[in-house]
Amino acid sequence: AQDTPKPPKSNELPSYKWAFLRHLSLADNALTFLPTSFLSYLTSLTHLDLSSNLLVSVPPGLSALYNLIYLNLSDNMIDSVLGIYTNLGGVLTLNLSHNRLESICGLERLFALERVDLRHNLIEESAEIGRLATLPNIAEVSVEGNPLVEIEEGYRIRCFDLFWKEKKEVLLDGSPPGFYEKRYLTSPPPEQMSSARPPSVAHSP
Numbered sequence: 001a002q003d004t005p006k007p008p009k010s011n012e013l014p015s016y017k018w019a020f021l022r023h024l025s026l027a028d029n030a031l032t033f034l035p036t037s038f039l040s041y042l043t044s045l046t047h048l049d050l051s052s053n054l055l056v057s058v059p060p061g062l063s064a065l066y067n068l069i070y071l072n073l074s075d076n077m078i079d080s081v082l083g084i085y086t087n088l089g090g091v092l093t094l095n096l097s098h099n100r101l102e103s104i105c106g107l108e109r110l111f112a113l114e115r116v117d118l119r120h121n122l123i124e125e126s127a128e129i130g131r132l133a134t135l136p137n138i139a140e141v142s143v144e145g146n147p148l149v150e151i152e153e154g155y156r157i158r159c160f161d162l163f164w165k166e167k168k169e170v171l172l173d174g175s176p177p178g179f180y181e182k183r184y185l186t187s188p189p190p191e192q193m194s195s196a197r198p199p200s201v202a203h204s205p
Contacts, residue, residue: 015041025049027072036061043067051075051095063087074098074117085109096121097142104131113138119173120145126155130162138163140171157184167191 018041026034031053039061047070050059055076062068063086071088072095079100084107088094093115094107101121107113108131116132123129123146132138141159148155160177163170164187170176177185 019043021045023047026053028052030054032056034059034061036064039064046070048072058084058087060087066090069093069112071095081106092137097145102128104128107132108134111136115140117142118146119143122147124148124151126152126158126162129159133163133166133168135168138168138170140174142173144173154184157181161185161187164188164190 018038021042022044024042024045024047027049028051031050032055034050034055036059042065044067045065046067048062048065048068049072051072052075055073055078057078058073058081060083062071067090068088069090069092071091071093074095075098077100078096079102081096081101082105088110090112091110092112094110094113095117096104097117097119099121101118101123104118104123107116113132113135114137116138118129119142123143126148129141129143129148132141143149143155143159152158156172156177159172160170160181164185167190169190182189
């Protein structure tokens with residue numbers, strides 16, 4: 001008798017149905033790597049959570065997820081993001097908190113990036129955060145818990161200065177520069193900040 005294809009088990013999802021999946025969480029699974037064989041099925045995936053695993057690098061197979069806009073890689077053991085731009089060109093929000101990053105070289109080529117969480121890594125210089133200042137759409141950066149917070153007095157002023165030089169207004173750890181901080185910024189404010197507000201008109205009493 002000729003072998004007939006086995007029907008999928010009752011608890012198995014047919015491969016074509018994976019194409020409709022948009023949100024996937026693989027958090028807290030002790031993953032040391034991400035298998036790539038199934039990624040080609042996830043063509044509609046927009047949000048992926050790989051937090052609280054044992055990853056030491058950004059999984060290379062993520063380039064198959066060409067609709068991905070949100071990626072959570074927090075609480076892993078990642079120590080480099082050098083080639084990340086070859087895999088995650090369309091990601092808007094990236095969480096890399098609680099890893100082992102000393103450098104974020106590579107992130108400056110994720111041109112779609114709007115929000116990045118770098119809290120609790122091993123970054124020692126605000127100049128490293130300044131790599132993000134050239135990103136055209138960067139709006140929020142989080143850096144609390146890095147050594148630079150303790151090492152550099154006035155680290156927020158230095159960080160804001162690096163972004164203002166590139167005409168970028170960002171939130172740093174959730175807030176814009178305060179009144180005191182603005183007084184010590186050496187760069188002029190971004191044009192969009194000054195042009196957004198109409199000039200005030202003084203009326204004589």
